[in-house]
Amino acid sequence: MNLAFQIAKTHLYAKPRQTIVAMLGVTFGIAMFITMVSLMTGLNNFTEELTMTSTPDIRIYNDVTEPRPSILEEAFPKESGLKVVHHPKPKNETPKLRNAFQMAELLRKDPMVLGAAPLLTSQVFYNYGPVQLNGNIAGVDIMEEDKLFDLRSKIITGRLEDLLTSSDGILMGSGLARKLNMRTGDRVVITTPEGFTMTLKIIGTFQFGLGTIDNTKAYANIATVQKILQKDQSYITDINIKLRDINQAKPKAVELQRLFGYKAEDWETANATFLTGSIIRNILTYSVSITLLVVAGFGIYNILNMTIHNKMKDIAILKATGFGAADVRNIFMIQSLVIGFFGSIFGLILGLFFSYLVSLAPFNGGDFISIDHLPVNFNLKFYVIGLIFGLSTTAIAGFLPSRGAGKIDPIEIIRGQ
């Protein structure tokens, strides 16, 4: 084996340019893989984190759009025959969750649950001179909400505690505040779709980094929003839940839905579009990288075939002097693996360098996400995968030519002289 290694080394050194070209193929393939996968997973993680910080693990609400049996079907359940009720609409149906506070209390006792926050939301128009900006106000128990979404870290001005003592205070999304040209301490007039008008005081601003939230949302106390909606003190529309283990969300949601009889939606279902996006990004990354590596593999296959063709005489001598088929095969297999190994290592280094450059590149997320640089994920795992990719590509590409070299009949070549 050591001898095969020495011979392989001599062959590689004898044709440095060819060796380097073969290596570069692998190097670019791996570098591309590393760069792409780092950026793509960086983006995925970043958006996932953003979404996760703004979506509860499970949300319980009263889904009034859920189809329900019509009264006709209830009255004549067994009878067959034609029963027609044309497009029934819910009547006197409000999105209210009955006994929401008791449910939240019950949930908090569940060992799997980290926090449960009841809330209600109202659509509002913020009056800004003659124009009205669309938005919504969530009435929350701010301390419980903080447990779920770590609001404290997202506060830009003002303090969470100030909300507790204020009956008309709101915490406003920074984007919204900017649009309204308002700052902490200012007053804003809101109107509900029902026509109720009220003046609220901005006691602070927050920023999630996600345009859809920062540009539309405000937080207030539960009582404040109940007043805006002109509802009673038990009126709650949602309960947001955070679990100890996020991966339990799906089964837990099913369980809660059965338990409470209200719709319980886990974060995966709520963010299905986002998750599809990240799957597509992963597919893209891997298919581009594999394509590049396949091209590199063909390069190695060609170069090895050429080397073997040029080395027919040498192979004949080696076999005549006692090298077996496996020995000859090893010599060329080693060459291909050495090319693969060093090509991959250089590729990893180049990939690290490229991803570092990408992470420095300024990037404007615009209104949608607040981000000034591309998020890049420097994860050792990808470097290990890259190395495995590089080695297996070259092993596969090198195998056929090497085996062919092992099978060469020395007499044919010696006679051919």
Place this chain on the structure above:
Amino acid sequence: MQTILKTEHVNKYFYEPQKFQVLKDINLEVRQGEFLSLVGKSGCGKSTLLYVISTMDTDYEGTLEINGMQLTGKTQNELARFRNEHIGFVFQFHFLLPEFSVLQNVMIPALKLGKYTEKEIEARAMEKLKLLGVEEHATKRASKLSGGQQQRVAIARALINDPAIIMGDEPTGNLDSYNSQVVFDMFRQITSEFGQTIITVTHDEEFAANSDRVVEMSDGMIIGSKANLRPEKQ
């Protein structure tokens, strides 16, 4: 003297372009320490026979025995190992590995055999190169030597594992008379001093006439075997 190589009823056919028998009932027996020349007209099958008895060509009928070991029917890998240890080769064209140094070329079969350490092998290789008078080129690339020098290096390589038999296919075919003489003297010395056996195909009548025995082939058959008297041995 004991028999070192023996073939019994060896027949061989080529099927391309049409079926034709190239070796016809070859029964050859070679004694240890013999310096044997294989002669005959071009195309009579000398090289073909040499490839068969060298174990490289396994596509024949009949049996081959070297050193008391039956080699017919063994696998390619077993034969490769056998060649490595027991048979040395010298080709008409020098056939060195061009990218390796002269010394490495000589060492490689011994490194493959792995009987000695690398240091010992290097010392032995230098010794063989000295024997053939090319030791000063040891560190040069093999491709940088003249034809005669390369041929001597090839002989040194054939000798490195102290094989029982050294086979040559017109080893002096490309050499001038001076270098031919050097190679001949070398072969002579190997057989008489080390008891190794030499089988070589040659077109050189003088070379053949000075060897121990001349086996003549014609049209795929052995048609004569003549022992030469060697006055200097008496």
